[in-house]
Amino acid sequence: MLIESLAQKTKLAMMTVWAVVGGCALICGFTVWCCVSLVNKERQQIYVLDGDIPFLAERAKLEANFIMEAEAHIQLFHQYFFNLPPDNDYIKWTLGKAMYMADGTALKQKQAMDENGFYSDIISSSAVCTIMCDSINFDEHERKFTYYGTQLIKRRTRDLKRSIVTTGNIENVPRTRNNPHGLLITNWRTIENKDLDY
Template structure:
């Protein structure tokens, strides 16, 4: 009888050992599969670019993750091109053409209105160099088309004085196909100046 009890206990221990080994193998297999898939997913995000015999590693990412930053850059770049005006007619025209690829016809209307008001002519005649400093860009990416509000400074430098004016603009952003002249794939629509402060003058010595 004792031998039968010992034999039964031995079978139970053997079954427990086999069950432990099987569960351990299953856990090891599942872990290996999960790690392998994760490694494969990470590897698929890596690409190697060979430039003159040198391998450079690059990473791919979801384009939507970087969309807000691209929107801010697009708006900032537009303001820099449109409002940076040296006292040279060709440069002013060239900057406007670059800016027009980033926005719709509302920008052309603003440009034509400034031309009619002899704004650019006065810059050239007084040898005024105008540049822009973008202070803040607010883009609402929660609702399409995306609403944009930009606060920026216009600085006009002349031989004897410098003036600074704070402005604000509003527009909406829509998605368009990326291109060489519009790498972020956005287009500004319904652009308008919504706020202007009085110019603050400084004497240059």
């Protein structure tokens, strides 16, 4: 009877010990899994220091970033191409910057405008051309855009307002100092360039 009682108590003690060991193993495993997932999550976050204060920098989705960069590239190209003061050196500099951002179609349009005396007319009449972006429609799947802008040509005698609509495609190229967005405008053409009012 005593031996049977001792055997049952020993069996009960062993079951208790194994239950405690199993519970501790489960708790330890869960704790390790939580710590590893927390460390992996923290490794994906980037902190930016402003003096001694850290700020969490959030990653943007690639698609959203691409659309913003494409629209900024298109707008900057049009500013370089159409913002023209009566200064020959500055015109050459801005058009040179614009040529890094587009393919040969922009060069052909620049040469046609040069042959028609557009740039020499700006310099001789002391005209100032500025363009304002009204909107940009960009199709991210086809990588095609349509740019809507208003150009103001100020001359000494009169001011002229023109509506400019251009279209083209966007391609990825390596980023350089002259092309910081890493994009290239291709098949660029003007589909509307008409007077609005004086």
